[in-house]
Amino acid sequence: MKAKLITCPKTIKYDEAGKFEETRFEKIHNVIFSSANDGSVKVAEEIADLIKEKQSNSEMCVLGLATGSSPIKVYEELVRMHKEQGLSFSNVITFNLDEYYPMPKDNIQSYHYFMHEHLFNHIDILPENVHVPNGLVTSDELRQYCIDYEEMIKNSGGIDLQLLGIGRTGHIGFNEPGSHFNSETRSITLDYITRVDAASSFSGIDNVPKKAITMGIRTVRKAKRIILLAWGQNKASIIKKTIEGDVSSKVPATYLQHHNNSTFILDIEAASELTRINTPWLVESCLWNEKLSSKAIIWLCQITGKSILKLIDEDYNDNGMSSLLAQEGSSYDLNIKMFNKVQHTITGWPGGKPNADDASRPERANPSKKRILIFSPHPDDDVISMGGTLDRLVEQGHEVHVAYQTSGNIAVADHEALKFVEVAKEMNGIKDSNYITSIIEQIASKKDNAIDTADVRNLKTLIRKSESLAATRYLGVPDENVHFLNLPFYETGSIKKNPLAEEDFRIMCEIIEKIKPHQIYAAGDLADPHGTHRVSLNALFESLKRLKPKPFMNDCWVWLYKGAWHEWEIHEIDMAVPMSPDQVLKKRKTIFFHQSQKDGVLFQGNDLREFWMRAEDRNTKTAQKYNELGLADYAAIEAFVRYYF
Numbered sequence: 073m074k075a076k077l078i079t080c081p082k083t084i085k086y087d088e089a090g091k092f093e094e095t096r097f098e099k100i101h102n103v104i105f106s107s108a109n110d111g112s113v114k115v116a117e118e119i120a121d122l123i124k125e126k127q128s129n130s131e132m133c134v135l136g137l138a139t140g141s142s143p144i145k146v147y148e149e150l151v152r153m154h155k156e157q158g159l160s161f162s163n164v165i166t167f168n169l170d171e172y173y174p175m176p177k178d179n180i181q182s183y184h185y186f187m188h189e190h191l192f193n194h195i196d197i198l199p200e201n202v203h204v205p206n207g208l209v210t211s212d213e214l215r216q217y218c219i220d221y222e223e224m225i226k227n228s229g230g231i232d233l234q235l236l237g238i239g240r241t242g243h244i245g246f247n248e249p250g251s252h253f254n255s256e257t258r259s260i261t262l263d264y265i266t267r268v269d270a271a272s273s274f275s276g277i278d279n280v281p282k283k284a285i286t287m288g289i290r291t292v293r294k295a296k297r298i299i300l301l302a303w304g305q306n307k308a309s310i311i312k313k314t315i316e317g318d319v320s321s322k323v324p325a326t327y328l329q330h331h332n333n334s335t336f337i338l339d340i341e342a343a344s345e346l347t348r349i350n351t352p353w354l355v356e357s358c359l360w361n362e363k364l365s366s367k368a369i370i371w372l373c374q375i376t377g378k379s380i381l382k383l384i385d386e387d388y389n390d391n392g393m394s395s396l397l398a399q400e401g402s403s404y405d406l407n408i409k410m411f412n413k414v415q416h417t418i419t420g421w422p423g424g425k426p427n428a429d430d431a432s433r434p435e436r437a438n439p440s441k442k443r444i445l446i447f448s449p450h451p452d453d454d455v456i457s458m459g460g461t462l463d464r465l466v467e468q469g470h471e472v473h474v475a476y477q478t479s480g481n482i483a484v485a486d487h488e489a490l491k492f493v494e495v496a497k498e499m500n501g502i503k504d505s506n507y508i509t510s511i512i513e514q515i516a517s518k519k520d521n522a523i524d525t526a527d528v529r530n531l532k533t534l535i536r537k538s539e540s541l542a543a544t545r546y547l548g549v550p551d552e553n554v555h556f557l558n559l560p561f562y563e564t565g566s567i568k569k570n571p572l573a574e575e576d577f578r579i580m581c582e583i584i585e586k587i588k589p590h591q592i593y594a595a596g597d598l599a600d601p602h603g604t605h606r607v608s609l610n611a612l613f614e615s616l617k618r619l620k621p622k623p624f625m626n627d628c629w630v631w632l633y634k635g636a637w638h639e640w641e642i643h644e645i646d647m648a649v650p651m652s653p654d655q656v657l658k659k660r661k662t663i664f665f666h667q668s669q670k671d672g673v674l675f676q677g678n679d680l681r682e683f684w685m686r687a688e689d690r691n692t693k694t695a696q697k698y699n700e701l702g703l704a705d706y707a708a709i710e711a712f713v714r715y716y717f
Contacts (some may be wrong), residue, residue, distance in 0.1 A: 112145035175207030255288030369702030596632025
């Protein structure tokens, strides 16, 4: 089955030599795939074809390789080709882009370890043909080591194909902002944002190395072919700057605009802010449908600073939307239609309003009392992302169930675990428990970045479980309606998770069949294609696919909420649930029950505020956006998109 390509021929052009021609917006060739998986498979196929072509000519194939989450699926596909199709790597020489410094090879966070775990240990490449920068070279030898690394690349004939990822700072390799156009392999100090992004892998930013060894911009640009991978919403902003912005040392990836054989491979989320995707009416004539019209009108309100009903013909004509105006007849008609659409998303009855006309409401009136199943990837996403709605559903008498898909144990810091277990030790009856003492010793003797023992993981699981129960009890959900699924894909004890397997799907299908819900709520966060939220969502989608023939599924509607990092755009929202000031405070208190996640949480990303602060800010801003469009002024709003399966 061929990968589904989504391209825009009018904005991607090639001259006779095959070089990319600059267009009004885009300055680097890019191809958008429907998923990260499809894009990765296509890239793996290109690499395999190059290896086989070189083999047929009795030549060595020199690959420049990257680490991080972006190329993982590419490596998985190459390993599959080796094992199932006989693809040989005997003629392959590899040079990795970078390595943390200092960093032992056997550290599970080292790129040496990463490459062997994901690729080298599973193929027939010769060990002497593998080159990963040495993270333990002495400081006195470091400069010469970097010179020698460059010389090894040159003596190998130069890099035939360089695989890249991109950081939120625009770095390629570890070429941080400020890197020079002609830089070569060298030691570099890591940008703070880069270290924040790596913090989850190192159990906190304090453990992330401050330096690295990296190939330089010039080294990368010497490659005959460059492929850059970018997946997920988190990369959208930097991808737009790189592809459409000016060449600048502030965004090192923009230097690739001067390479004549570079392609960016993107998924829909990573490409979402490109002009031709985000505002296609500024690029070419559009075929206007309801979805595109809604997006365009909301955008028009934002750039003009007007509410929906104040837009005039001139606003449409001056901003690339004259064809929409011509299609609909007048701005008045467009405005009324859009205002009603947005207004009808607002409801104080997320489970449906009993005995009411539901023709213009987001949810059905019947059955008046629904069975509701809320899936939460981690044991706090439910209250962080939809705590107000959960509270409303309980208050309105629905049978609410919460299912925590993973244990969330790796998000509990060691000092939090130690605090809990020491309390347990002091309790009467278990004061001299050898088991408790053993867990304390296991935590105390744990080495940096080591995987927790099974006993410690179990303790951390119990911590998350007890916090979840405290929160759901506060909202009035009976304990018997709270389900801890502990999906096996998560239970590795490390950031890297197992692929979804039959046992994961069995557990998901079982809980859905048991409850037979009229509503399912789930985290629809697509920011990271390899993250727990995305994998948990994929587990739900596959389960829905398998259960669809069941009669009870005909009455099941699925609503998606966003995770802790983003909110749905206004034009995407199908249901907006307003919150009173009192409910905002109640939601805050509910989040506080997750004490192990409150202060200095391990995986808070680039936003250093506590979860409750981010949640309130997001809900407040959503309400403000509705108000700016001319709708009622609410304290806060939680938003949902309906998923049709």
